[in-house]
Amino acid sequence: MKPIATITSPGVPLLRDNIDTDTIIPSREMTSTGRTGLADGLFAPWRYTDAATRVRDPAFALNQRDAIGTRLLLAGKNFGCGSSREHAVWALAEFGIEAIIAPSFAPIFKGNCLRNGLLPVELPEEVVRGLAWQMVEIDLDPQTVSAGSERWHFDIDPEAKTMLAEGLDAIDLTLKQKPAILQWLANDRCTRPWAYLEKPT
Amino acid sequence: MGQTLFDKIWNAHRIADTAGGAHLIAIDRVFLHERTGAAALRRMAETGRKVLDRARVFAVMDHIVDTRPGRGDGTLMPGGEGFITETRAATHAAGITLFDVNDRDQGIIHVISPEQGIVLPGLTLVAPDSHTCTQGAFGALAWGIGSSEAEHAMVTGTLRMERPRTMRVTFSGALSPGVTPKDMALALIAAHGAGGGAGHAVEFAGEAVRALDMEGRMTLCNMATEFSAMTGIIAPDAKTFGYLAGRPHAPEAFDDPYWSALHSDEDAVFDHDITINAGTIAPMVSWGTSPEHTIPVTGTVPQGPERAHDYIGLDAGAPLAGTPLDAAFIGSCTNSRISDLRRAAALLKGRRIAPGIRKALVVPGSLAVKRQAEAEGLDKVFEAAGFEWRMSGCSLCFYAGGEGFPDGSRVISSTNRNFEGRQGPGIRTHIASPETVAASAIAGVIADPRTVARAGEPA
Numbered sequence: 301m302k303p304i305a306t307i308t309s310p311g312v313p314l315l316r317d318n319i320d321t322d323t324i325i326p327s328r329e330m331t332s333t334g335r336t337g338l339a340d341g342l343f344a345p346w347r348y349t350d351a352a353t354r355v356r357d358p359a360f361a362l363n364q365r366d367a368i369g370t371r372l373l374l375a376g377k378n379f380g381c382g383s384s385r386e387h388a389v390w391a392l393a394e395f396g397i398e399a400i401i402a403p404s405f406a407p408i409f410k411g412n413c414l415r416n417g418l419l420p421v422e423l424p425e426e427v428v429r430g431l432a433w434q435m436v437e438i439d440l441d442p443q444t445v446s447a448g449s450e451r452w453h454f455d456i457d458p459e460a461k462t463m464l465a466e467g468l469d470a471i472d473l474t475l476k477q478k479p480a481i482l483q484w485l486a487n488d489r490c491t492r493p494w495a496y497l498e499k500p501t
Numbered sequence: 502m503g504q505t506l507f508d509k510i511w512n513a514h515r516i517a518d519t520a521g522g523a524h525l526i527a528i529d530r531v532f533l534h535e536r537t538g539a540a541a542l543r544r545m546a547e548t549g550r551k552v553l554d555r556a557r558v559f560a561v562m563d564h565i566v567d568t569r570p571g572r573g574d575g576t577l578m579p580g581g582e583g584f585i586t587e588t589r590a591a592t593h594a595a596g597i598t599l600f601d602v603n604d605r606d607q608g609i610i611h612v613i614s615p616e617q618g619i620v621l622p623g624l625t626l627v628a629p630d631s632h633t634c635t636q637g638a639f640g641a642l643a644w645g646i647g648s649s650e651a652e653h654a655m656v657t658g659t660l661r662m663e664r665p666r667t668m669r670v671t672f673s674g675a676l677s678p679g680v681t682p683k684d685m686a687l688a689l690i691a692a693h694g695a696g697g698g699a700g701h702a703v704e705f706a707g708e709a710v711r712a713l714d715m716e717g718r719m720t721l722c723n724m725a726t727e728f729s730a731m732t733g734i735i736a737p738d739a740k741t742f743g744y745l746a747g748r749p750h751a752p753e754a755f756d757d758p759y760w761s762a763l764h765s766d767e768d769a770v771f772d773h774d775i776t777i778n779a780g781t782i783a784p785m786v787s788w789g790t791s792p793e794h795t796i797p798v799t800g801t802v803p804q805g806p807e808r809a810h811d812y813i814g815l816d817a818g819a820p821l822a823g824t825p826l827d828a829a830f831i832g833s834c835t836n837s838r839i840s841d842l843r844r845a846a847a848l849l850k851g852r853r854i855a856p857g858i859r860k861a862l863v864v865p866g867s868l869a870v871k872r873q874a875e876a877e878g879l880d881k882v883f884e885a886a887g888f889e890w891r892m893s894g895c896s897l898c899f900y901a902g903g904e905g906f907p908d909g910s911r912v913i914s915s916t917n918r919n920f921e922g923r924q925g926p927g928i929r930t931h932i933a934s935p936e937t938v939a940a941s942a943i944a945g946v947i948a949d950p951r952t953v954a955r956a957g958e959p960a
């Protein structure tokens with residue numbers, strides 16, 4: 301995963317509330333078990349007037365000239381709700397999105413972002429609206445978003461921040477605690493034997 | 502101060518705290534399906550990581566399997582067969598238990614997990630599927646995760662989690678006749694919003710919840726994710742233990758003191774409390790494109806977001822009942838269990854679906870449910886009424902790019918999501934209970950199930 305320090309990009313507004321993962325990447329666009337080949341299907345129901353022939357809808361924000369090369373999406377409340385498919389995040393990342401600013405995120409989606417090096421930033425709705433089409437700079441370390449002469453602070457879990465800043469995988473982080481985990485499991489097997497199953501080899 | 506049920510299970514699984522203030526939580530069960538599971542297993546194979554305890558990991562083929570009789574690995578979804586064959590190979594290589602396409606125990610992940618006794622009270626169970634909360638009905642902490650987290654859980658036996666807040670939703674009183682757990686869930690979401698449970702683990706409590714059978718409790722917990730909750734949970738009781746005892750992966754008896762303590766203490770404090778009088782709930786039907794766009798079947802469409810009205814093709818002020826339908830669907834992890842099928846069949850017995858209904862499907866939640874229904878003759882009732890009787894799976898609960906409803910159909914559906922395109926491009930979904938689906942299929946329009954007499958009752 302690529303470490304994140306600063307993200308500078310125009311903010312492309314998709315300011316509806318409750319944008320769900322079926323819209324971000326429709327099930328029919330997920331045609332392999334891998335994590336790639338998804339960017340083309342990103343927001344397919346909105347991006348194309350006809351998903352089959354890929355005729356673009358000129359009215360859709362991501363199809364506007366100012367959105368070319370964008371790394372930042374602005375969204376409404378509860379972004380990423382619905383199906384837990386991680387493909388939504390993979391599709392966004394493959395498309396080039398590195399950060400999303402929204403008043404709130406669906407929890408599973410937010411977790412998926414952090415695990416895949418995509419930065420979810422929560423700011424009040426008025427602030428998000430005000431960033432539309434502006435050149436925005438996000439600095440992970442001081443946890444700030446700035447545009448023009450204004451600047452806002454955002455919160456992020458310190459561990460998630462380390463993972464993003466160092467491009468670390470959560471599994472590597474956790475495996476450092478493997479001895480503690482194995483010890484816990486050995487004790488737990490005695491106190492809750494019924495929670496364990498046997499499988500013939 | 503007392504502890505909530507959630508606190509008790511969470512604390513019993515808390516291995517350590519992370520630097521960021523999150524908790525390292527032990528995970529007792531991981532359940533994969535072919536739609537998202539192969540991706541996790543593939544990545545593990547690529548990085549050379551292994552499953553820590555393969556006896557506690559399960560997988561099933563349910564999402565994109567064909568549900569037409571005589572099925573094999575082929576599916577109507579383009580590329581679908583690849584998911585099935587890759588999942589099979591990956592689960593065999595990893596040595597985990599797979600419920601394959603035509604295994605006698607195959608079915609929708611959240612339906613077969615309890616049938617097999619894989620979920621147990623007091624366990625933590627995760628699956629890369631948002632409706633994993635269904636299994637909270639058994640007093641387990643069960644929630645949906647992403648593929649990378651599934652990999653994390655399989656490799657490390659843990660997840661790094663921020664502790665959610667707690668919420669109690671109490672349904673006081675008793676449900677009126679013809680009103681179901683599905684209507685309880687929809688009434689909650691309609692009143693408190695599709696984001697109402699965000700950041701919370703929700704415990705469902707109260708007389709009306711205690712009165713539900715296990716299948717009804719599953720329906721209620723299933724919809725917790727549509728309320729944006731991390732999960733839903735119901736304290737286990739004699740019904741819970743009775744349902745699970747002796748199932749293939751469950752103990753013969755539930756005598757560990759840990760189980761009898763699985764309830765919120767009298768003086769436990771929740772971060773948030775909601776009470777709903779169950780007696781005031783009517784059969785609910787969604788009118789728009791979010792589960793919060795739901796009203797009593799007798800209601801009129803309110804003013805909502807313009808895009809929702811445009812998509813669904815109903816104006817504010819229009820009565821919902823009487824809206825003409827093109828298709829009907831009974832199935833999904835919300836409402837595909839034997840009691841759901843029995844209640845729908847009781848309305849359909851001796852009746853026919855209206856001529857305007859061009860496609861009507863019943864998809865049992867598992868092959869075990871299917872066998873039971875056939876033993877009771879329910880398949881014949883559905884077929885005589887004009888429904889197709891299918892093999893088990895997720896089927897048209899979601900559109901994978903293969904089989905669909907006729908173009909532009911308006912569908913009455915016992916599923917959980919009415920999002921744009923959820924059941925196919927341009928398909929307009931109205932979610933409701935199986936009874937409401939059956940009554941509406943007979944009428945050919947959205948209809949109140951309380952106006953249709955059940956088999957054996959005077960009309």
Ligand code: SF4
Pocket residue numbers: 564609610630632832833834835894895898899917
């Ligand atoms: S039945 Fe529908 S909601 Fe349930 S697991 Fe399958 S696709 Fe998801």
